[in-house]
Amino acid sequence: MLRDKACIVGIGETPFCRKPGSGLSEMGIQLQAALAAIEDAGLKPAQIDGILPFPNVGKSEAFAAELGCSNLRFAATVHMGGAAPVASLRAAAMAVASGVADYVLVPGGWNGYSGARVRETAANDLNSIPGGAIARDFYLPFGLTAPPQWYALMARRHMHEFGTTEEQLGAVAIAMRRHAQLNPAALMYGKPLTMEQYLASPMISSPYRLFDCSLETDGGAAFVVTSAERARDLRQDPVFIMGAAASQPYPADEICGRPDFHRIGLSTAAPEAFRMAGVKPEDVDFAQIYDCFTFEVIQQLEEAGFCARGEGGAFVENGGIELGGRLPVNTHGGLLSQAHVLGISHVVEAVRQLRGQADARQVTNAEIGVVTGWGDFGDGSIAILRR
Amino acid sequence: MNAARADHAKPLPALTGLAGEFYRWCAQGELRFQRCEDCGRHRHVPRELCAHCASSKWVWARSSGRGMVFSWTDVVRPLHPAFAEDAPYAPVIVELDEGVRMLSRVVDCAAGELAIGMAVELVLTQVSDQVWLPYFRRSKD
Numbered sequence A: 001m002l003r004d005k006a007c008i009v010g011i012g013e014t015p016f017c018r019k020p021g022s023g024l025s026e027m028g029i030q031l032q033a034a035l036a037a038i039e040d041a042g043l044k045p046a047q048i049d050g051i052l053p054f055p056n057v058g059k060s061e062a063f064a065a066e067l068g069c070s071n072l073r074f075a076a077t078v079h080m081g082g083a084a085p086v087a088s089l090r091a092a093a094m095a096v097a098s099g100v101a102d103y104v105l106v107p108g109g110w111n112g113y114s115g116a117r118v119r120e121t122a123a124n125d126l127n128s129i130p131g132g133a134i135a136r137d138f139y140l141p142f143g144l145t146a147p148p149q150w151y152a153l154m155a156r157r158h159m160h161e162f163g164t165t166e167e168q169l170g171a172v173a174i175a176m177r178r179h180a181q182l183n184p185a186a187l188m189y190g191k192p193l194t195m196e197q198y199l200a201s202p203m204i205s206s207p208y209r210l211f212d213c214s215l216e217t218d219g220g221a222a223f224v225v226t227s228a229e230r231a232r233d234l235r236q237d238p239v240f241i242m243g244a245a246a247s248q249p250y251p252a253d254e255i256c257g258r259p260d261f262h263r264i265g266l267s268t269a270a271p272e273a274f275r276m277a278g279v280k281p282e283d284v285d286f287a288q289i290y291d292c293f294t295f296e297v298i299q300q301l302e303e304a305g306f307c308a309r310g311e312g313g314a315f316v317e318n319g320g321i322e323l324g325g326r327l328p329v330n331t332h333g334g335l336l337s338q339a340h341v342l343g344i345s346h347v348v349e350a351v352r353q354l355r356g357q358a359d360a361r362q363v364t365n366a367e368i369g370v371v372t373g374w375g376d377f378g379d380g381s382i383a384i385l386r387r
Numbered sequence B: 001m002n003a004a005r006a007d008h009a010k011p012l013p014a015l016t017g018l019a020g021e022f023y024r025w026c027a028q029g030e031l032r033f034q035r036c037e038d039c040g041r042h043r044h045v046p047r048e049l050c051a052h053c054a055s056s057k058w059v060w061a062r063s064s065g066r067g068m069v070f071s072w073t074d075v076v077r078p079l080h081p082a083f084a085e086d087a088p089y090a091p092v093i094v095e096l097d098e099g100v101r102m103l104s105r106v107v108d109c110a111a112g113e114l115a116i117g118m119a120v121e122l123v124l125t126q127v128s129d130q131v132w133l134p135y136f137r138r139s140k141d
Helices: A026-041 A060-067 A081-098 A118-124 A133-138 A147-162 A166-180 A195-200 A265-277 A294-303 A312-316 A334-338 A344-355 B003-007 B017-027
Strands: A006-013 A103-111 A203-205 A218-227 A239-247 A286-288 A368-375 A379-386 B032-036 B058-062 B066-072 B091-096 B101-105 B119-126 B132-138
Touching: A006 A026, A006 A081, A006 A344, A026 A060, A026 A103, A026 A218, A060 A103, A081 A103, A081 A218, A081 A239, A081 A344, A081 A368, A081 A379, A103 A344, A133 B017, A147 A203, A147 A294, A147 B066, A147 B091, A166 A195, A166 A294, A166 A312, A166 A334, A218 A344, A239 A265, A239 A344, A265 A294, A265 A368, A265 A379, A286 A344, A294 A312, A294 A368, A334 A344, A344 A368, A344 A379, B017 B032, B017 B058, B017 B132, B101 B132
Parallel strands: A286 A368
Antiparallel strands: A006 A218, A006 A239, A103 A218, A239 A379, A368 A379, B032 B058, B066 B091, B066 B119, B091 B101, B119 B132
16 A cells, blocks of 8 residues: 655756747756756755656666766656656655655656657657557558547547537636646746637647647656655655556557547546545545646546546536636646646646645645646546645 | 658558558458457457457458448648648548447548538548558448
8 A cells, every 4th residue: 555655755847938949958958857856855866766757758877877876776667658757656656665766756858849849750650659550550541640639539529428518628728828827937827818719729630729739848847756754854845645546548559449438547547546545536625637638637537536427528617627616727727828848747736736835826725636647548647645 | 752752651551460461451442350250249450369258269351331430530730741731631430330440531521511420431542552541431321
């Protein structure tokens, strides 16, 4: 049982930017975030003895060499795309709880705007496209080449079966944008969004418009995990990992033929994480939900148990996921309006909320928070955190 | 073909392994799916084993080529250069009468007319010397 045996003790982020780009290498931008997280914890880089890099943006050997970690005892990469950071959080917790490592770093970041754009490169690299040869042989020849297209097929079917509307997708985009107005670090700070503007934005892959899509960003983020015992001696108030789980849809490598088309990784991961934590969705004060596109927020809220399947559209309407609503979601603005840094910023923001460091966007008396990851063709990860 | 054109060539399936067998049937004018010889279930995409009964015995069974639209998206902004001139185009998931679903495209129908549940039928379309893709069109019946 992992409950309360590990803590997040350090968080770090770089500035987020689009034009003209970070000016840093992808390793450089991640190291800047990693150093900030290690400093935040009150540790020295050489004390890091576990590193869990995000897929395809850096190897543990290189991180260890750069940071002077001469005794790297635990290194792994979880290949779940955007679900990797929260799945890595769980792996880090397992490592420190079992004594395999003492201080585990989870770094991430990229030049997602100025470097290779994910929307155009995913289809060209069989090692990075989910499904691999299946996508090559049965998706790409038909023109299904990029994430908004994969997920649009899921969103369209959900709209058909449950009556989810375009305006409900828009409500997600607008909620994220409102939160970004309270976050000076957000790329969309100072740029509010109305429903009229949302509905007028150009169609990308229906039902997804421009403002349903997250922000390709240059930036980095990182966090540090240690055991509950070691956490007591560090600089910041520890944030405890009450429960964590990661899982996959079935089959994970092919979207179209799934017996239950709406089942995602979170459908099985969330109940496991809540059981481990000993709390229920209604006990949660906020949630940072991986928002690569708007519908994925609705689907994850349903599958995580915050509402029943098919009720997610109504859940997000009328300010339901805004600060002051029934469940504030993505208080930093999320991938949609803060920045897309591979989902690590969702963990960072959850820690800020539970430390009481979220400034103008602080959730009052935040005690328990949820953070999720979504990746590939619907892989899911979830952590339930407390102060 | 110059380098720039090569960059914009449409991606094609690799004609190896089970996918190669699938597409060789298409090139012969037939859509076939694997059917488990033990439990009788059809499957797509091709797999070595039947996920229901773990049997490794199967045959390529000819499909009716008839089904209905299960989901779709209208790609207005293409995100792969090879499909720039196709846009707008509509990838669809078709649910065949045999029970399997496959990713395809409906070729004779503007995206605004597409609807989940629309009856469609197979139209195999040659896209290279060796490759015929199983597209669909609105059912004539």
